[in-house]
Amino acid sequence: MPRILITSGPTREYLDPVRFLSNASSGQMGAALAEAALGEGYDVTVVSGPVPVPYPQGAEVIRVVTTEEMAEASQAVFPSCDGVIAAAAPCDFRPKVFSPEKIRRSGGQLVLELIETPDIVASLVAQRTHQWIVAFALETDLSREAAVAKLRRKGCDLIVLNGPSAINSAETAVEVLDPSGDVLGSRTGPKREVARWLLKVFRTYFDRSPGAGVS
Amino acid sequence: MPRILITSGPTREYLDPVRFLSNASSGQMGAALAEAALGEGYDVTVVSGPVPVPYPQGAEVIRVVTTEEMAEASQAVFPSCDGVIAAAAPCDFRPKVFSPEKIRRSGGQLVLELIETPDIVASLVAQRTHQWIVAFALETDLSREAAVAKLRRKGCDLIVLNGPSAINSAETAVEVLDPSGDVLGSRTGPKREVARWLLKVFRTYFDRSPGAGVS
Numbered sequence: 001m002p003r004i005l006i007t008s009g010p011t012r013e014y015l016d017p018v019r020f021l022s023n024a025s026s027g028q029m030g031a032a033l034a035e036a037a038l039g040e041g042y043d044v045t046v047v048s049g050p051v052p053v054p055y056p057q058g059a060e061v062i063r064v065v066t067t068e069e070m071a072e073a074s075q076a077v078f079p080s081c082d083g084v085i086a087a088a089a090p091c092d093f094r095p096k097v098f099s100p101e102k103i104r105r106s107g108g109q110l111v112l113e114l115i116e117t118p119d120i121v122a123s124l125v126a127q128r129t130h131q132w133i134v135a136f137a138l139e140t141d142l143s144r145e146a147a148v149a150k151l152r153r154k155g156c157d158l159i160v161l162n163g164p165s166a167i168n169s170a171e172t173a174v175e176v177l178d179p180s181g182d183v184l185g186s187r188t189g190p191k192r193e194v195a196r197w198l199l200k201v202f203r204t205y206f207d208r209s210p211g212a213g214v215s
Numbered sequence: 216m217p218r219i220l221i222t223s224g225p226t227r228e229y230l231d232p233v234r235f236l237s238n239a240s241s242g243q244m245g246a247a248l249a250e251a252a253l254g255e256g257y258d259v260t261v262v263s264g265p266v267p268v269p270y271p272q273g274a275e276v277i278r279v280v281t282t283e284e285m286a287e288a289s290q291a292v293f294p295s296c297d298g299v300i301a302a303a304a305p306c307d308f309r310p311k312v313f314s315p316e317k318i319r320r321s322g323g324q325l326v327l328e329l330i331e332t333p334d335i336v337a338s339l340v341a342q343r344t345h346q347w348i349v350a351f352a353l354e355t356d357l358s359r360e361a362a363v364a365k366l367r368r369k370g371c372d373l374i375v376l377n378g379p380s381a382i383n384s385a386e387t388a389v390e391v392l393d394p395s396g397d398v399l400g401s402r403t404g405p406k407r408e409v410a411r412w413l414l415k416v417f418r419t420y421f422d423r424s425p426g427a428g429v430s
Contacts, residue, residue: 017355017379018238019306021230024265050239052267091234092320102355105307110329116320140232140317164232 001043005081006033006059007074007088007120009049011067015112016099025089026168027051029136032195033085034059040199045081047073049088067091067117078124083202084133086121086156089167093117125155132206134158138166148181158184158205160198176201216258220296221248221274222289222303222335224264226282230327231314240304241383242266244351247410248300249274255414260296262288264303282306282332293339298417299348301336301371304382308332340370347421349373353381363396373399373420375413391416 008030012020027048035056037044044059047070055061062077064070067090078084093114103110121135133156137147142163151159159177166172173188176198184205187197223245227235242263250271252259259274262285270276277292279285282305293299308329318325336350348371352362357378366374374392381387388403391413399420402412 012239015236018304018353018382019236019308020238021234021236023233023235024227089233093234093318093325096324100355102353103308105331105334107331109311110308112327112329114325114327116322119320138233138317167233 001041002082003043003045003080004037005074005077005084006030006037006044006046007048007070007084007086007090008034008046008055009051009053009088011049011070011088011090011117012065013067013091013094013117014098015095016101016103018102021091021093021095021114023089023091024168025049025051027053027055028168028170029166029172029191029195030087031055032191033087033198035192036195036199037085039196040203042083045077047077047088049090067094067120071118071120071123074120075123075127078127078131079129081131083131083206084121084124085198085202086124086133086135087160088120089136089138090120091117119154121154121156132157132202134160134202136160136162138162138164140164144175144177144181144183147175148177148179151177151179158202174198178205216256217297218258218260218295219252220289220292220299221245221252221259221261222263222285222299222301222305223249223261223270224266224268224303226264226285226303226305226332227280228282228306228309228332229313230310231316231318233317236306236308236310236329238304238306239383240264240266242268242270243383243385244381244387244406244410245302246270247406248302248413250407251410251414252300254411255418257298260292262292262303264305282309282335286333286335286338289335290338290342293342293346294344296346298346298421299336299339300413300417301339301348301350302375303335304351304353305335306332334369336369336371347372347417349375349417351375351377353377353379355379359390359392359396359398362390363392363394366392366394373417389413393420 009027224242
């Protein structure tokens with residue numbers, strides 16, 4: 001069966017053994033997409049950051065913590081996949097220096113230097129042979145321009161635009177955009193319903209039944 | 216009935232609308248302590264950071280996000296309480312500047328200035344009339360010296376020392392230390408059992424039945 005790779009959840013970037021940078025992504029959209037993809041007859045591999053959400057039984061789940069780990073795990077399974085839905089919210093930045101001891105209050109200011117983490121979607125685009133690749137864009141102002149710019153910068157096929165209200169919520173509102181900036185469709189509702197709708201949009205757009213792949 | 220204030224879970228300190236500093240505290244110890252305190256006949260108020268863990272029905276639960284909110288909520292309920300168990304893991308630092316727009320990748324480095332957040336336990340100690348106050352110390356090297364130094368700096372009555380392995384785990388290993396550095400006892404096991412044991416240690420130490428208070 002054709003296989004879809006779904007990235008899901010947040011990543012964490014630790015400053016010291018206790019503290020990290022992250023976001024409130026819950027993995028609920030990734031879990032809903034995994035369920036919808038299984039329902040459409042795909043095999044599913046989920047690469048997930050640390051979330052308590054349960055993934056469907058039928059999915060292979062690879063657990064990671066950092067963005068670098070998510071990138072490595074995704075790159076490793078990518079060649080055996082036919083499509084990618086990058087629904088994760090990996091940290092774009094990580095502390096330059098990790099303190100092996102818990103940083104103590106010192107009464108003053110702390111300057112934290114952050115460096116960028118690998119761009120997972122761009123790295124998969126660079127590595128692709130036949131796979132279609134869909135990314136998610138979380139834009140605080142729901143800007144279509146910013147979402148399409150992100151699609152073009154990463155070189156992926158479609159981008160799903162949503163807003164911060166989707167984070168750690170059972171509901172979401174999405175728009176699917178193609179490289180020309182056209183809106184293929186939009187949908188608001190429970191994540192499970194939106195996920196089923198997205199899978200149908202992707203299948204129609206890529207004009208393929210499971211197993212075909214883009215070539 | 217005498218009332219115990221339990222702080223629980225992590226706090227979050229946002230850099231922008233999506234990203235925050237936090238830690239993996241799950242609120243499980245706070246929930247276990249709430250259950251144990253209700254079982255001992257106390258009224259319970261929990262001030263909790265964002266965690267999915269369920270708190271017992273009988274507890275009053277106040278939800279907060281940031282350390283400042285946790286401090287304010289705790290200070291507000293403190294006068295009506297007779298004891299405090301500060302089991303939360305609030306962020307000690309927050310970004311000096313909040314970016315109302317999501318910070319974008321720029322290809323370069325990002326310098327994040329962090330400033331210290333309010334010390335919740337120290338603020339309650341400064342405000343106390345009759346309450347006993349127990350803090351938790353998470354020390355990466357399980358250093359008793361560091362835990363007792365923390366107790367003295369904050370001015371609380373007892374400190375519960377544990378290690379990072381307790382974070383987001385169903386089990387924990389704790390030691391209870393008094394201001395002279397004496398170990399009142401130690402216990403390893405499921406958090407619910409350790410919580411019941413801790414409540415008994417606190418009651419014995421403060422030599423009071425519910426309703427008495429320290430004066």
